[in-house]
Amino acid sequence: MAGAEPEGPDAPQPAASRSAYVRLLAMQPRTEGGWPAYPDFWVEGPGNGPGWHERFGDSGPPGARRVAQGGGARRPRGGSRITDAFLRLRSALGPGPA
């Protein structure tokens, strides 16, 4: 079984964050309480909000407000200011027209 993989301090560090494991865990089909009538609804975003699976691609994913309406537990948005993040991006790209 995969669970037989060494989990001790000498085990290689998996290249995934704790957050990624949480997101994958949240994606597992429900095993208690039966299946929803339309399984798309368990295909939820990591915020556990409403399904966003087979939607029109040319429209942005839902903001946190819609996720919260869907009963989600998304953590409050606490990101950087747009300008600061964009300057970091530009800095990462280096000089050039990109």
Added chain:
Amino acid sequence: MTTPPYLQLVVKVSKFCNLRCRYCYEYPSLGDRTAMTVPQVRTMIRHVGEWLADQPGRTADFVWHGGEPLLMPHAFYREVKRAQQEFLEPAGIPYGNSVQTNLYRLTDEDIAVIREVFDDVGVSVDLVGGQRVTVAGRQAQPRVLAHMQRLLDEGLDFGCITVLSRSTAPHVAEIHRFFEDVGLGFRLLPVYRTGYPGQQARHGLTAQEIVTALKTLTDRWLASDSSITVEPVDSYAANVVHALHGAGEQRFYDKEQGETILVVDTDGSVYSNGDAYDPALRHGDIFTESLSAMRRSPSFGEALRQSRERVRQTCTGCRYFGSCSGFFAAESTPEQRWRDPVSGLPYCGVVRPVQQYIEERLTALGLVDRVNRRLDPALLERRALG
């Protein structure tokens, strides 16, 4: 076949736009000021209400699209809301409104109408590449970034779309980092439709190039500490997790009962997602015809036949089919219908290889039993919560 709990109506309210993004599939029409009228849109909403009245609990999810939909008079959207209150609420039909905007203009009145009418806002921003320009050819982005900050300062959350093109593909990791930094969800959207012959020769990517970019996004998604929505990786990963779970209900998309997206063109023409704006596959005119009548039209029948055939040819034998419903093949645009150059047979150019990659990554992380190909839920839980 279970009816999905929502119907998205992508309403091309007008093609008129204040930008001239070079890859935009509406490019030839971006100077056209033709727009839906209030009586037309009232009729559309009434027809939607009549159709959904016997589909209890199904949400009408209006996606206001263009062109630039926020260039419409603000009174128009207030009339939209009134029509929804008049035709949908008495019938108990849940509904929502989202708008996909370039955010090049953002006035106080725009913000007021967003608060009043729209449950969700999508913003188109590429961050790199310089393909989003004004009519005069100037870069739109500095103003758009300032307006994104203003929306956040106003407490209005939103998601973003970044077009995956030849200009942005080399910078996927940096783009992900930006959205992670600002805490906004986003979709990386490959160029998927062409406005005029030859338009996408400079912008479009091959299936393999799209896969490479989405693999990079997957790597970032796995390494990230952020919980932002990252499409399409979230959706593909969910398909993989379902397939590896090995238990539970399978689902197969079929547009006859389960169509989730209708594109409504400015003249009222209705199309399936992948078939817009093919006149031979036009379902009908929502300004004059009921949706139930359109579902009986020969052109809808042909769209249905072609969609089913695409799924049969593309998805049969795929190990993810049943977890991945076949939606991507069923509703693909002509630009997304890849064919093997030797055999001429259709194949799943992006979704399947990216899902395979996600499975490989989960396997390398030790989460998948290498013999029975099942996810180890106990190990996943330990790593997530331990």
